[in-house]
Ligand SMILES: Cc1cc2nc3c(=O)[nH]c(=O)nc-3n(C[C@H](O)[C@H](O)[C@H](O)COP(=O)(O)OP(=O)(O)OC[C@H]3O[C@@H](n4cnc5c(N)ncnc54)[C@H](O)[C@@H]3O)c2cc1C
């Protein structure tokens with residue numbers, strides 16, 4: 001099975017405090033720790049496991065500036081066979097539709113049976129996978145948390161739905177699946193793995209290589225444009241307990257007792 | 264003016280609570296808009312839900328068919344693409360079904376896709392200025408959405424509120440024939456079965472006091488301090504999703520939209536950032552205490568009381584003091 005996994009480089013939100021720059025045009029990017037989007041890491045792991053079971057290859061692709069190469073390499077260290085980097089000034093300020101347009105063009109250059117994306121990335125949209133499938137006219141399933149190869153032409157997939165219930169379907173290949181966290185336990189990537197792929201050549205494709213006009217991607221094609229960043233208004237917010245640790249603990253215990261929190 | 268539609272989620276013949284939120288969003292989009300409800304499914308559910316929807320919406324379009332009994336996005340998407348007039352605006356709640364259906368639908372309709380909007384700020388002609396959240400709720404953005412060729416917009420559940428507008432006597436229009444023209448082609452994704460979540464050892468939906476732990480706990484071994492605190496308080500332990508993803512706790516302990524809905528009196532959020540999917544599982548406005556080392560964590564916006572601290576250090580001390588006072 002030829003599998004393509006779409007991966008994005010994002011700031012790690014569990015490690016970083018994300019703030020907005022002075023004029024609100026961007027988040028403060030200095031000192032941020034970046035990693036591969038959490039969901040995409042599960043998608044790559046799933047692809048590797050499928051390949052190990054039924055044969056074939058795993059390719060990872062990322063669209064983004066220079067640094068995007070870093071996550072492609074990391075996922076190759078995890079066990080993906082090939083990497084592709086989509087980079088072009090024309091891609092800047094693309095909305096989800098623009099990104100899906102570029103990914104679609106790359107997919108049509110190959111002959112993939114299965115395309116995996118993460119369920120969502122840092123902007124919480126969860127759009128690229130579903131758009132991609134519609135553009136390719138391939139079937140799609142979102143929030144997949146179980147994949148089994150049924151026979152040559154189909155997969156049995158489990159989709160997560162509300163309340164932790166699971167919906168099972170049969171889906172024909174080729175298809176696009178968006179992968180939900182928890183589907184597997186992504187393997188650890190050690191420094192040795194990274195070293196092994198440090199000098200592997202990763203092809204870079206731009207708009208022209210993909211046969212895309214400059215109007216098909218980037219700001220020109222975007223129907224949804226980000227205007228600015230701002231910090232959410234702090235509503236009433238919590239009463240932050242102040243004082244020495246001992247004072248805080250005493251106050252908290254008192255509060256918990258009064259609310260019935262300590263039996 | 265573009266026609267505005269609201270996709271009605273329903274289960275067992277009952278309209279989802281989010282339906283009136285769509286009505287509120289429609290009104291925010293266009294003050295005197297008439298929002299048309301779309302009810303898709305099989306009978307008798309569709310009949311029942313359409314009647315219910317007609318009490319809140321002026322017009323209800325219903326589409327009923329055996330093949331629509333279980334909502335399969337791959338079946339419903341092409342059907343909506345055929346049914347919706349060019350340039351329509353479709354509103355849906357942002358949840359598991361819309362994440363499956365909506366992005367692809369926007370492509371078929373050649374319309375803009377605006378996912379997970381939390382507010383509409385202003386409308387200038389064909390441009391809608393809306394608010395979204397990024398980075399797990401840590402920052403917000405204003406976005407401009409071009410409505411000129413229509414739009415599919417999903418809304419953060421709970422973000423748009425309206426006093427339940429009932430007592431309308433809307434008109435129900437049967438659109439089945441138009442939507443199913445030429446029948447329903449055999450979908451490339453076929454529904455097999457639904458597997459319900461396992462019950463687990465403790466039913467946290469019944470717990471009065473929950474000590475809930477998130478990714479801030481860092482390591483499986485550290486969970487011990489959470490269990491000790493819960494024991495000292497006489498509380499049950501619950502968690503956020505990453506703890507379950509890591510297989511450190513049973514799925515039945517997960518609070519949130521894809522986990523359990525809980526309604527405790529007291530909720531302690533320890534090392535939890537406060538994503539909307541997590542908060543979506545907490546009902547009944549409990550007294551909420553958040554402990555987080557990041558003073559900007561979104562959880563502090565919804566908690567009643569906050570402590571900025573490292574839980575690995577703070578929690579054992581809190582436990583010790585509780586045990587002491589109990590003596
Ligand atoms: C369709 C869908 C459904 C989902 N359903 C759910 C759901 O049901 N339930 C759910 O919880 N999530 C759900 N999620 C995931 C959700 O989006 C978040 O990713 C998740 O809730 C984050 O969990 P967290 O707060 O524990 O981790 P993070 O967001 O990583 O936050 C960790 C927090 O811990 C703090 N911290 C770190 N170290 C320490 C320390 N030593 N001391 C104190 N604080 C510390 C950090 O400052 C941070 O605020 C869903 C996502 C999707 C896409």
Ligand SMILES: Nc1ncnc2c1ncn2[C@@H]1O[C@H](COP(=O)(O)O)[C@@H](O)[C@H]1O
Pocket residue numbers: 005006007008037039040061062063064096099116117118119120121122123124125126127128129
């Ligand atoms: N720039 C990108 N490069 C490669 N894949 C991407 C990119 N942006 C989004 N994706 C894929 O689409 C998924 C959903 O992202 P989003 O629709 O932006 O929430 C991600 O998990 C990735 O798999």
